[in-house]
Amino acid sequence: xxxxxxxxxxxxxxxxxxxxxxxxxxxxxxxxxxxxxxxxxxxxxxxxxxxxxxxxxxxxxxxxxxxxxxxxxxxxxxxxxxxxxxxxxxxxxxxxxxxxxxxxxxxxxxxxxxxxxxxxxxxxxxxxxxxxxxxxxxxxxxxxxxxxxxxxxxxxxxxxxxxxxx
Amino acid sequence: xxxxxxxxxxxxxxxxxxxxxxxxxxxxxxxxxxxxxxxxxxxxxxxxxxxxxxxxxxxxxxxxxxxxxxxxxxxxxxxxxxxxxxxxxxxxxxxxxxxxxxxxxxxxxxxxxxxxxxxxxxxxxxxxxxxxxxxxxxxxxxxxxxxxxxxxxxxxxxxxxxxxxxxxxxxxxxxxxxxxxxxxxxxxxxxxxxxxxxxxxxxxxxxxxxxxxxxxxxxxxxxxxxxxxxxxxxxxxxxxxxxxxxxxxxxxxxxxxxxxxxxxxxxxxxxxxxxxxxxxxxxxxxxxxxxxxxxxxxxxxxxxxxxxxxxxxxxxxxxxxxxxxxxxxxxxxxxxxxxxxxxxxxxxxxxxxxxxxxxxxxxxxxxxxxxxxxxxxxxxxxxxxxxxxxxxxxxxxxxxxxxxxxxxxxxxxxxxxxxxxxxxxxxxxx
Numbered sequence: 001x002x003x004x005x006x007x008x009x010x011x012x013x014x015x016x017x018x019x020x021x022x023x024x025x026x027x028x029x030x031x032x033x034x035x036x037x038x039x040x041x042x043x044x045x046x047x048x049x050x051x052x053x054x055x056x057x058x059x060x061x062x063x064x065x066x067x068x069x070x071x072x073x074x075x076x077x078x079x080x081x082x083x084x085x086x087x088x089x090x091x092x093x094x095x096x097x098x099x100x101x102x103x104x105x106x107x108x109x110x111x112x113x114x115x116x117x118x119x120x121x122x123x124x125x126x127x128x129x130x131x132x133x134x135x136x137x138x139x140x141x142x143x144x145x146x147x148x149x150x151x152x153x154x155x156x157x158x159x160x161x162x163x164x165x166x
Numbered sequence: 167x168x169x170x171x172x173x174x175x176x177x178x179x180x181x182x183x184x185x186x187x188x189x190x191x192x193x194x195x196x197x198x199x200x201x202x203x204x205x206x207x208x209x210x211x212x213x214x215x216x217x218x219x220x221x222x223x224x225x226x227x228x229x230x231x232x233x234x235x236x237x238x239x240x241x242x243x244x245x246x247x248x249x250x251x252x253x254x255x256x257x258x259x260x261x262x263x264x265x266x267x268x269x270x271x272x273x274x275x276x277x278x279x280x281x282x283x284x285x286x287x288x289x290x291x292x293x294x295x296x297x298x299x300x301x302x303x304x305x306x307x308x309x310x311x312x313x314x315x316x317x318x319x320x321x322x323x324x325x326x327x328x329x330x331x332x333x334x335x336x337x338x339x340x341x342x343x344x345x346x347x348x349x350x351x352x353x354x355x356x357x358x359x360x361x362x363x364x365x366x367x368x369x370x371x372x373x374x375x376x377x378x379x380x381x382x383x384x385x386x387x388x389x390x391x392x393x394x395x396x397x398x399x400x401x402x403x404x405x406x407x408x409x410x411x412x413x414x415x416x417x418x419x420x421x422x423x424x425x426x427x428x429x430x431x432x433x434x435x436x437x438x439x440x441x442x443x444x445x446x447x448x449x450x451x452x453x454x455x456x457x458x459x460x461x462x463x464x465x466x467x468x469x470x471x472x473x474x475x476x477x478x479x480x481x482x483x484x485x486x487x488x489x490x491x492x493x494x495x496x497x498x499x500x501x502x503x504x505x506x507x508x509x510x511x512x513x514x515x516x517x518x519x520x521x522x523x524x525x526x527x528x529x530x531x532x533x534x535x536x537x538x539x540x541x542x543x544x545x546x547x548x549x550x551x552x553x554x555x556x557x558x559x560x561x562x563x564x565x566x567x568x569x570x571x572x573x574x575x576x577x578x579x580x581x582x583x584x585x586x587x588x589x590x591x592x593x594x595x596x
Contacts, residue, residue, distance in 0.1 A: 056324070
C-alpha cells in the first residue's frame with residue numbers, strides 16, 4: 001500500500017467525550033506491545049499505522065495527506081443508548097445528522113466532506129461512534145462507555161490489522 | 167393600499183452563534199429591521215461575582231471558542247489595573263504574540279470558509295473547496311498555524327489555560343517558539359496571497375456614513391492597550407468607556423445594544439475600523455500590500471472588511487515572526503501583588519472588534535463585572551446598515567432579499583455566542 005493507515009481518536013478531557021482519546025491510547029499500547037517501532041509523541045509508527053488524538057475534527061487536515069485508509073473514532077450523541085457502538089462507512093448521511101458539540105469549528109462530516117472536495121480523503125474511511133452520556137467538565141467516562149472501550153479498540157484493531165499487515 | 171411583506175431568515179449560516187433577522191416592509195418602504203438574538207443570556211457577569219481573581223481568565227475564555235484570548239486579555243488587563251499590577255515588557259510582548267495567534271486563526275477561518283463563498287457565488291466553504299482548492303487549503307493551513315501559536319502559548323487552541331493575572335503560568339521555551347519560524351515565514355507570504363485574492367472580489371457599492379471606533383496606540387497596531395479612538399477625532403481612555411458609551415436593552419435581543427453617548431448613536435468596531443484608524447501602524451508588509459492593492463482609506467464599506475482582515479493576518483504573521491525570532495523567556499513570567507480592593511477596566515481588540523471589561527475586586531474576589539463584547543457594539547450598526555441596504559433589494563423575491571441580507575450580516579463576522587448564539591431572518595412585506 002502507498003500510504004499509512006491512519007487512526008484518529010477525537011475527544012477531550014471531559015467525561016464520555018474522552019472516548020476517542022482512550023481508544024487511541026488502547027491502540028497505541030497495542031501497537032507498542034505487538035512489536036515494531038517505538039511511538040514518538042502522539043504518533044505511533046507500526047508498519048504504517050499512525051495514531052493521533054484530535055481535539056477537533058479539523059485536526060484531521062494535518063494528517064490526511066499520507067493516509068491510505070482512515071478510521072475515526074468519536075463520542076456521539078443522538079444515535080442510540082449510552083454505550084452503544086456505531087460503525088459507518090463514509091459517506092453516510094447519518095454522520096452528518098449527529099449532534100455537533102459546538103459551532104466553534106467544522107464538525108466531522110464537514111471536515112470529511114471538505115477533505116473529499118479537496119481530493120485529500122483516502123478512498124476508505126470508517127467512522128466509529130460511541131454513544132456518550134451528557135458530559136460534565138473534566139469528569140471520568142461513564143460506566144456504560146468505559147465498558148465498551150476495550151470492545152471497540154479490539155474491533156478497530158482487527159479492522160486495521162490487514163491494512164497494516166500485522 | 168401597500169401590502170405588508172415579512173421576510174424571515176430563520177437560520178443565518180456561517181456566523182458564530184444563533185440569532186435571527188426580521189425584515190418588515192410596506193410597499194417599497196422598509197418599516198422594521200431587527201437583528202434577533204434569542205439565545206438565553208449567558209450571565210457571565212453574574213457568574214463571575216464572588217469568584218477569585220485567578221479564576222477570571224479561564225472563566226471568561228469560555229465565553230467564546232473562537233476568540234477566547236480576547237476575553238482573557240481584556241480580563242487580565244482590567245484586573246491588573248484594579249490590583250495596580252504592572253507587567254513586564256517581555257510579558258506584554260508574549261501577550262501580543264498570543265493575540266496574533268487568535269487573529270490569525272479567527273480571520274483565516276472567516277476569510278476563506280465563511281465570507282469568501284459570498285463573493286464567489288457558493289453556498290458554503292465546502293462548496294467553494296471543490297473549485298478553489300488552493301485557496302481553501304491555504305486558508306486551512308493559515309488557521310492551523312494560528313492555532314499552533316495558541317497551543318504553544320496557551321496550552322491548547324480552544325479555551326487556552328496558560329493566561330494568568332500578572333502574566334503566564336508558564337513561559338514557552340525558546341526552542342518551542344523557534345520551531346514555528348518556518349511555518350510563519352510561509353504564513354506571511356500566504357497571507358499576502360490571500361489578501362491579494364480577496365482584494366480582487368467584486369464588492370457591492372455600499373459606502374456608509376458611520377462612526378468607526380477602535381483601540382489605538384501611538385507606536386503599534388493596537389491590540390492590548392491604547393486609547394479608544396473614533397473617526398470623529400474624539401478619543402477616550404478605557405476608564406472613560408462607561409461615560410462615553412451606554413448599553414441599552416431592546417425587546418428583540420437578549421444581547422444589549424451598545425451606543426455612543428449622548429445621542430445614543432450606533433458605531434462600528436472591528437478590522438475595518440482598526441485599519442481605518444491605524445493604517446500607518448500596520449506592519450511594513452501589510453502596509454505595502456494595502457498600497458499595492460489600492461485599499462483606500464477611509465473605507466466604510468462593510469463588505470470590504472474581508473480585505474482589512476487579510477491585512478491584519480499579514481500584520482499578525484509579520485509581528486509574530488519578529489517575536490518568535492528574538493524571543494527570550496521572560497523571568498519571571500508572572501508578576502504578583504497584594505489583593506487590595508480596587509476597580510479597573512481595559513479595552514482590547516478582539517478579532518471582531520473592541521472588547522471592554524471592568525471589574526471591582528475585594529480581598530482577591532470579584533465583586534462586580536461588566537463585559538461589553540464587540541458584537542453587542544456592532545448590532546445596532548448592522549441593523550442601520552441593513553435599513554440602508556434594503557431599498558435597492560426589496561424588489562427581489564424573498565429568498566434573494568434574505569440571502570443578500572445574510573451576506574451583509576456575515577461581513578461583520580458577528581459572534582452571537584459572545585454577545586449572549588445563529589440567525590433566523592424574517593421579512594414581512596406590505
